[in-house]
Amino acid sequence: MRNAIKVQDLIVTIDNSGCIGDKKQDLVQVPNEITAYFTARTAILEQWCAGAMPVQLLMANFSGDVVWGQYVAGIQRVFDEIGIAMPPLTGSSESNFDALQSAISLTMIGKKVFSSTKENCLFFVVGQPLVGNEVIKNPEKVAQLKELYEGLKDGWISAIWPTGSKGIGNEIQRFVGEGYTSAINLTTTAGPSCAVLVAVDEQNVQEFSERISAPIVKITKNK
Template sequence: MGDSPQMYGRVKTCRDVLIYRLGERMLVVGCDSSGGVGPKPLDMVNVSGYVVGRYVARVALMEVASTGAKPICLVNTSCVEPKPLGEEILRGVRDEVEEAGLGPIIFTGSSEKNFQVQQTATGVVVIGVAEEGQLRIGVSQSGDVIMALGRPYVGEEVVAHESEVADVQDLRMLLEDDSIHEVIPVGSRGIAHEATTIAQDSHLTLKLQSTPNVDLNKSAGPSTVLLASAQTSAIKRLRKKLRKPISIVGHLN
């Protein structure tokens, strides 16, 4: 007999990831791109290729890992020359993966070998796998508080305020905490948008704080903020445990 049609196909989510059912396993695909940031003459924000690689990899890794999936493959597509900038970006990508501590990941990628470019552009795709029961999507609960870890920064602000920026180590700590139900990275669409995503996936109603101590609509650039749905009773303990700023942004009902 053939496989049931329900064993294969796309899984609906409001998140910025593609989830595809493969029998009893889930394939999770996340990506990020960066343009105009780097050491090239026409770049809008001047940073090293290494920094570009770190952040573009971080975003895609957090998008996939936050779902509960294990990243297994990373694709780096750099629209710059292989040497020196392409290698510098890839070094940043590899260091971010190693520091993330998410286990062995295989790499592939490509760079521009035909033309000289005057502006930095690169992208990363991360592919992960998970058993169906391991997915951390749509599992928030009524009564949960939505907290933001980190601050929303974009462009040169990111480097200037690096100590307040969420990273993969923060994500791992959140996912390993029993009081945390769901985690989602925040990017260019802001905290309010991603808080709504958490609520929609769990079929709950979101009530945002009327006077939050963080901008709910500002771009968080390369995922400088992580949102988490958590038990209200755990917030005091989490403030002591986590080393980044925490803001309460809303509640779920």
């Protein structure tokens, strides 16, 4: 597991977003639905990394009551994209004070459904590291949730590992181990897991290459 925690038989993951939305002082100006979509995207990728699927969602909304429905719509979009029903959602909104900047936190509680392995696998980066407005301007460079989910479900992806603000190089070390690299920017932030590390069994590499639409870069051993 990457950042997930196990509580008895449950897998808990969380992601948050701050200063991104439609308030005047937000540093990145996007619709609130987009903010919630990418927050939920990261949280569900962490679930998949741990071999789980969410069964309950908990949202902390710091942007005001009026934004709740917009955030829900963004979260719903993630589940529509992968073709499954959204789990029950509950949570709370800050309504006593009007925050100057947008903020959301989303927790997912899940149960194990996938058996992840890295044995007999080759390793790849799917997507490119993007952050802020780059994410909105370059959707074709973002790893697609539907494709990753189908790969895990159907078995042509053996394991995944999200990336984030510490850069791809840091995550390669955690996922594969020391002594590996990739011909991609290893230090820049990858934003809301725009790039995802994957393990693919050698016999499934051709199908993987044919079914993934985002850019693919191989992870290799240092010479």
